[in-house]
Amino acid sequence: MALTSAKPLLPGLAITGLGVAAAYALSSAWPVAGALTAAVALGIVAGSTPVLTEEHREAVARVTKRLLRAGVVLLGLQLAVPAVLALGPGTLAAVVLTVAVTFLGTLGLGRLVRVPRGLALLVATGFSICGASAIAAMEGVVDREDSDVATAVALVTCYGSFALGVLPLLARWWGLDATRTGSWAGISVHEVAQVVAAAGPAGAAAVGVAIVVKLSRVVLLAPVVALVGAAERTRRGGHAPLVPLFVLGFLAMVAVRGTGLVPAFALDVAKTASTLLLAGALFGLGCAVRLGALLRGGGRALLLGLLSTLLVLATGFGTLAAFT
DSSP states (O other), rough: HHHHHHHHGHHHHHHHHHHHHHHHHHHHHHHHHHHHHHHHHHHHHHTTTTSHHHHHHHHHHHHHHHHHHHHHHHHHGOHHHHHHHTTTTTHHHHHHHHHHHHHHHHHHHHHHHHHOOHHHHHHHHIIIIIIHHHHHHHHHOOOOHHHHHHHHHHHHHHHHHHHHHHHHHHHHTOOHHHHHHHHHHHHSSHHHHHHHHHHGGOHHHHHHHHHHHHHHHHTTTTHHHHHHHHHEEEEETTTTTOHHHHHHHHHHHHHHHHOOOOHHHHHHHHHHHHHHHHHHHHHHHHOOOOHHHHHHHHHHHHHHHHHHHHHHHHHHHHHHHHHO
């Protein structure tokens, strides 16, 4: 019986596996983008050509949500709460305030530049918390088009690359030390790989601080998704789950990591597995996108990405100056 039920998933898993392998190869050549961004880009390309038939798309769609939710759950094992708490109340207050201002501010900017509500929510989540992983977690609880997911991930790549180029220059110009530079990178730049690249010119100490500050933003993923899920439940008349099950799984994995009983090799395996699963999910979402429609709606989205990036950079710098 189990074999029979698994059989329809096999074609989708095979196609997705090929997409993920190609994404890893591409991200090796362009490390700043990362496997998740490469996966959604390859999915869009594949979905916009005759390479994938409608039957293939349906096969990929059957596995996409399963991969997504499993990947988000395993993401929880990357969060070492004691290391986050060791940052101190000032830095943690700066992180919480920066995430809140960026999230709510991006929603307001989305209305101002008139982008779809679903896209604004995804951009707000990705830019304020942790890039493509946050977008992948949020897309399951909001009304959105598949093209909105692809656009939001593309914006994370574009403007995260912009931030990692600009932030070290400004830090050097203003004479910031390694700790302040690392904190600013961790609190403001979108993806983990981009955070490392932004903090790198200031040295290894800056990178270490940047990664911990970045993970403190990731801690806020579950409450933000849960709050938005509750708001969507009210908006849809009670049809959306109050707290998605995969968010509870994410919190459970954070708790498991907090016990200190998980060996280092298991954490490394879980980190790789989470990235593979999320890359597969984003490849699947990309396959459902039509490139022509995505490009036609790009101008306002690009403006939103720019404004949100400037907002998070300014707010992160200001809150760190005020609280640390």
